[in-house]
Each structure stands twice: as C-alpha cells, then as structure tokens.
Amino acid sequence: MKCPIEAREDGQLLGYCDGSLSAERKAAVAAHLQGCAPCQEFVARQSMVWEAMDGWEAPPVSLGFDRRLYQRIEQEVSWWDLLVRPFRPLLTRRSVPIAATSLLVLVAGLMFQNPMPVTPVKPPASAQVDGMPPEQLEHVVDEMELMREFNRLVRVDATDPKM
Amino acid sequence: MGPALVNPAAPAVRLYQASPQDRDRVIEKMPPGQQVRIRKQLEYYDNLPPGQKAIMLQRVQRFDALTPEKRRGFAQQLRTMNELPQDRRQAVARALRRLGVMPEAQRVIVLNSDAFKNEFSPEEQKIISGLSEVMVPDGQ
Numbered sequence: 001m002k003c004p005i006e007a008r009e010d011g012q013l014l015g016y017c018d019g020s021l022s023a024e025r026k027a028a029v030a031a032h033l034q035g036c037a038p039c040q041e042f043v044a045r046q047s048m049v050w051e052a053m054d055g056w057e058a059p060p061v062s063l064g065f066d067r068r069l070y071q072r073i074e075q076e077v078s079w080w081d082l083l084v085r086p087f088r089p090l091l092t093r094r095s096v097p098i099a100a101t102s103l104l105v106l107v108a109g110l111m112f113q114n115p116m117p118v119t120p121v122k123p124p125a126s127a128q129v130d131g132m133p134p135e136q137l138e139h140v141v142d143e144m145e146l147m148r149e150f151n152r153l154v155r156v157d158a159t160d161p162k163m
Numbered sequence: 164m165g166p167a168l169v170n171p172a173a174p175a176v177r178l179y180q181a182s183p184q185d186r187d188r189v190i191e192k193m194p195p196g197q198q199v200r201i202r203k204q205l206e207y208y209d210n211l212p213p214g215q216k217a218i219m220l221q222r223v224q225r226f227d228a229l230t231p232e233k234r235r236g237f238a239q240q241l242r243t244m245n246e247l248p249q250d251r252r253q254a255v256a257r258a259l260r261r262l263g264v265m266p267e268a269q270r271v272i273v274l275n276s277d278a279f280k281n282e283f284s285p286e287e288q289k290i291i292s293g294l295s296e297v298m299v300p301d302g303q
Contacts, residue, residue, distance in 0.1 A: 005212055005214070005215075006212065008212055008213065010214060038215075041260050042214075044260060044261070044264075045260070045263070045264045048261070048264040048265070132174055132177075132178075132189055134192060134193065136174055137174070137189065137192075137193055137197065137201070138197065139174075140174045140175045140178060140201070141197055141200045141201045141204065143175050143223065143226060143227070144175050144178075144201065144204035144205075144208075144223075145200070145204060146226070146237070146238055146241065147175075147219065147222055147223050147226060147297075148204060148207055149241060149245075150222070150241055150294065150297070151215075151218075151219065151222075153241070153244055153245065153252070153256055154256050154259050154260060154263075154294075155256075
C-alpha cells in the first residue's frame with residue numbers, strides 16, 4: 001500500500017480513525033501503519049482528538065436562555081434599520097425599479113465624467129521578505145536547521161536520515 | 164490548497180512562504196556558504212506534504228516567539244535528546260508527539276503528573292518540557 005501521507009490521501013487515515021473504512025481497507029491501512037511512523041503519528045494525533053471530543057460535554061443551557069435571547073434580538077436594531085425605517089413607505093414595489101434605474105444612470109454619468117484611474121494589478125503576494133537584514137538571515141538559517149532537526153527527531157528515529 | 168497562512172511575522176516563516184523569485188532576491192544577498200544552507204532548508208520544506216508544512220510553520224512561529232534564553236535552551240535540549248540512547252530517544256519523541264496534540268493547560272498537568280515523572284528521568288523531563296514549547300495542537 002502506498003503511504004497515505006506521501007500520496008496526500010489523509011482521508012484514508014481519517015477513515016481508519018473514525019471506523020468508516022471497509023474491512024479490507026482497514027486491514028490494509030493497519031498493515032501499513034505497522035511500518036510507517038509518520039502515519040502512526042497522524043493516527044495517534046487523530047485518536048487524541050477523537051478522545052478529547054468524545055470526552056467533551058456541552059455545558060447545560062441556563063433557565064430562561066431562550067427568552068433572554070429573543071428579548072435581546074428584539075431590542076437590538078441595526079443602524080441601517082434605523083436609517084431606512086422612515087423611507088420604508090416610499091420603497092414600494094413600483095418605486096424600487098424607478099429608483100434603481102435613476103441611481104444607475106447617475107452613477108454611469110459620474111463615471112463617464114470622472115473615469116477612475118487605472119492602477120496596475122499587483123501580482124499575488126507571497127510573504128513579504130524584502131528588507132531582511134543579513135544578520136537576521138543568519139539566524140533564520142540556524143532556526144530552519146534547528147526546526148528541521150526537531151522535526152526529524154520527533155517524527156521518526158530510524159528511517160529519516162540526518163541532515 | 165497550500166498550508167494555512169499563519170501570522171507571517173517570523174522571518175523563517177516569511178521565507179518558507181515566499182515565492183521562488185522573492186526568495187532568490189533575498190538569498191542572493193547572503194554569503195555563498197549560507198546560500199547553500201538556506202536553499203537546502205527551503206528545499207526540505209517545499210518537499211513536505213501540506214499537513215507537515217503547516218505544522219512546520221506553526222512550530223517555527225512558536226520558536227520565533229520564544230525568549231532568546233528559551234531558544235538557547237531549546238537548542239541545548241535538542242542536542243541532549245540527540246545524545247540519548249535510541250530507545251530513550253524514541254520514548255521522548257513519543258511523549259513529545261502526545262504532548263503536541265494537547266492544549267497548553269493539559270500539557271502542564273501531564274508534565275507535572277507522577278506518571279510522567281516515573282516514566283522519565285529528570286534529564287528527559289527537562290528535554291520534553293523544553294522541546295514541547297514549540298509543539299502546537301492543530302488548529303491553534
């Protein structure tokens with residue numbers, strides 16, 4: 001079986017953890033797990049999550065919660081509602097299309113008179129790295145090497161070669 | 164979809180997430196020896212599966228937020244862990260993996276428990292405690 005993590009098919013491991021795999025797939029994953037530390041780690045982490053979720057109980061809702069909630073919803077009126085409320089009678093079915101058309105014509109006219117300046121589109125930004133001072137970069141290399149070594153030690157002991 | 168973008172304050176995180184062109188612009192300013200080292204590390208990161216990339220970014224971010232003293236302690240504990248006999252190193256790694264999925268509060272409870280103290284020597288406890296600083300449960 002191909003390693004689900006390497007094949008980027010974590011779903012198989014998730015299915016293994018929540019018991020949704022067929023008996024055949026489950027046996028295949030179980031056999032793979034015997035010899036794959038990253039997958040073992042993944043399954044261990046998932047199992048911890050499942051256990052934690054199983055052990056979690058929602059706190060009981062206090063008496064009168066619903067009543068207080070609905071009261072609060074009644075009381076809290078948005079600023080938009082307050083603004084629009086006086087004009088509600090004007091916004092009848094007949095006047096809405098007229099108002100919308102007028103607004104459209106007005107906006108089109110304004111845009112025609114004052115066309116918006118065209119700004120160059122920035123390429124999709126990757127993380128900003130400009131202006132990193134050289135002394136900082138030296139620390140960055142050390143840090144990367146340290147964290148890689150940490151990953152190696154925590155993930156597997158025997159199979160992952162040293163740097 | 165790539166790994167989740169964590170707060171890109173840590174310079175290493177920014178470099179990991181930068182485009183190849185942006186990386187090159189920065190790397191070209193470095194001395195040749197360092198260029199080789201950093202390219203090697205970036206290549207390692209680029210080849211990680213997405214889930215591992217996300218974990219790496221979180222750990223680097225956590226490490227970067229540590230005080231200089233704690234960072235030095237971390238490096239020291241890592242060296243000490245490397246020198247442990249293989250079976251003990253594996254036991255420590257297992258403990259770290261278990262602690263890595265726990266919320267901070269639970270981690271503290273485990274580290275102070277009798278079971279933990281009976282299982283690991285004082286030196287190993289120190290290693291686990293120091294190194295678990297950068298372990299972040301998923302989703303945090």
